[in-house]
Amino acid sequence: MNTNTWLIRREFWENRAIWMIPAVFGALLILAALFGQVSIPKLTSPLEMHEAAGAFQVIVGVMFFVVMSVYSTWYLLDCLYADRKDRSILFWKSLPISDAKTVLSKLLVGMVLVPLVYFAAADATALIAAFILSIRARASIGSALWQPDVWWQIQVLWVYSIVTTALWYLPIAGWLMLVSAWAKRAVMLWAVLPPLVLYILERVFFGTHIIGNVFARRMAGWPWAAFNGANHVWTEGSGVVDNNGVPVTVWHLINPSGFFTSAETWIGAAVGIALIVAAIQLRIRRTEI
Amino acid sequence: MAPLIEARDLTKKYGAHVALDRANLNVEAGRIVGLIGPNGAGKTSALRAILGLTHYEGHLTVLGREPFRDRTALMNDCCFIADVAVLPSWLRVDQAIEFVAGVHPRFRRDRATAFLAKTQISGKRRMRELSKGMKTQVHLALTMAIDAKLLVLDEPTLGLDILARRAFYDALVNDYMDETRTILITTHQVEEVENLLTDIIFIDKGRIVLDTSLEDVATRFAAVAVKADRLDAARAEKPFYERQILGKVVLYFESVDAGKLAAFGELHTPSVSDLFVAKLSGGAA
Numbered sequence: 001m002n003t004n005t006w007l008i009r010r011e012f013w014e015n016r017a018i019w020m021i022p023a024v025f026g027a028l029l030i031l032a033a034l035f036g037q038v039s040i041p042k043l044t045s046p047l048e049m050h051e052a053a054g055a056f057q058v059i060v061g062v063m064f065f066v067v068m069s070v071y072s073t074w075y076l077l078d079c080l081y082a083d084r085k086d087r088s089i090l091f092w093k094s095l096p097i098s099d100a101k102t103v104l105s106k107l108l109v110g111m112v113l114v115p116l117v118y119f120a121a122a123d124a125t126a127l128i129a130a131f132i133l134s135i136r137a138r139a140s141i142g143s144a145l146w147q148p149d150v151w152w153q154i155q156v157l158w159v160y161s162i163v164t165t166a167l168w169y170l171p172i173a174g175w176l177m178l179v180s181a182w183a184k185r186a187v188m189l190w191a192v193l194p195p196l197v198l199y200i201l202e203r204v205f206f207g208t209h210i211i212g213n214v215f216a217r218r219m220a221g222w223p224w225a226a227f228n229g230a231n232h233v234w235t236e237g238s239g240v241v242d243n244n245g246v247p248v249t250v251w252h253l254i255n256p257s258g259f260f261t262s263a264e265t266w267i268g269a270a271v272g273i274a275l276i277v278a279a280i281q282l283r284i285r286r287t288e289i
Numbered sequence: 290m291a292p293l294i295e296a297r298d299l300t301k302k303y304g305a306h307v308a309l310d311r312a313n314l315n316v317e318a319g320r321i322v323g324l325i326g327p328n329g330a331g332k333t334s335a336l337r338a339i340l341g342l343t344h345y346e347g348h349l350t351v352l353g354r355e356p357f358r359d360r361t362a363l364m365n366d367c368c369f370i371a372d373v374a375v376l377p378s379w380l381r382v383d384q385a386i387e388f389v390a391g392v393h394p395r396f397r398r399d400r401a402t403a404f405l406a407k408t409q410i411s412g413k414r415r416m417r418e419l420s421k422g423m424k425t426q427v428h429l430a431l432t433m434a435i436d437a438k439l440l441v442l443d444e445p446t447l448g449l450d451i452l453a454r455r456a457f458y459d460a461l462v463n464d465y466m467d468e469t470r471t472i473l474i475t476t477h478q479v480e481e482v483e484n485l486l487t488d489i490i491f492i493d494k495g496r497i498v499l500d501t502s503l504e505d506v507a508t509r510f511a512a513v514a515v516k517a518d519r520l521d522a523a524r525a526e527k528p529f530y531e532r533q534i535l536g537k538v539v540l541y542f543e544s545v546d547a548g549k550l551a552a553f554g555e556l557h558t559p560s561v562s563d564l565f566v567a568k569l570s571g572g573a574a
Binding site for chain 2: 003006013086098
């Protein structure tokens, strides 16, 4: 194994929450499936079953995604701060590992590996919960929640989401890591305060909302940037269809051609890279607090 | 052979505060060098510069490299213990060994495990569960298993009890040190290390006050317990420090002929601690 692999193992050793939180969250959802009230309308047509299976998996995935967003934010904010606070950075820096490798390993964990763990946990949870529900409500749904072709489509959705969130949220990740490498205390405050001050100053002095809009768009705009939500309508009997009445699959929903050609994506990514380069430079210069 | 560490006009400023003020020092291979100074003298700043942890002004090479630019490569040949309390609290002993074995090309795992086998420390323990003395042993096991040319220790025994301190230095001298290695130790507790050092560097207020080998100390410095009637004559030879103990006056001389001094009273070579006090109380005479 090379240094990079060891750095990543190190992150999993230190942050056992990476897999413990999704494991506990999944266990809670499975408990809910076991003992919660089940009132599922009877599914009759194959189409309904199909859509129910897809919707079920997506709902579970979105719940994990929300938990993951909170965890990843915390992780990125803490990852270059914790070892400065307890001075263990002096141990890590006594080893022949470049600061760039260290910072990038943490970025990779926060932006790609943590999401992978969460989506794997979401899949496992959905599978077990679907199995439980299909027994508890066998009269109405039977094995409807298990649709292999839907399951594969959802995997495409997860992978696409991981790639696009990693790019879209790169400037936010870069900012969090910069604060983490820089702040002497109160990382959370330093992460929130400067953008907030900029927003207020702009409002007070210019009466405009440009900065606020840019921030809001970056925080919440990923689904609009990465997905193709337009013109999909629910119709009785054929489910969600596009303009031409063709049932919608994952390939209609994702919008890679739009996302990967948008200037917004790449400007954001460039800002993200600049912030990460700055975080690496700070990591080289700052040792203890 | 070029010195292992060579600093010329090494300067480090924190805002208006000058932590290192055009310091010059040389460390030769195969020596055990004590960098000794009172708190806040610039010891840690000097070490941070040598280890590539901080930016500095002036010329500095360590093992032929510029530390700040080449820290990663430097750490292949140089290792350091900056206070043993810095092992991360969540790390398990076996993980620490695995990790260092994985990332350090010169780490010899068998040596680390052999060293730890002599202790009572189980591999499954986390650092937070270990006493400070045990952590020291883990850190030493990790460090001594690295075939490094230079070992830097920054106040390594701070906060340890006397037993753990003694064990630390014994292991260092008996199990680690040989002619291929060089050790640089900073401390403000001179008594603790003076028996193992081959060289001493005194630092005060960011400046190097003295940089010498212990062999040279004997020829260069002398302390004389001066007889009362010879005091004025002795003072005329310009001692750099004067001290009264139990009614006797002891004068400290640098580079004054021993034959001449013997006439004033009983002559001896000052210990490192005495020399330290004498040098740093400077201008007292």
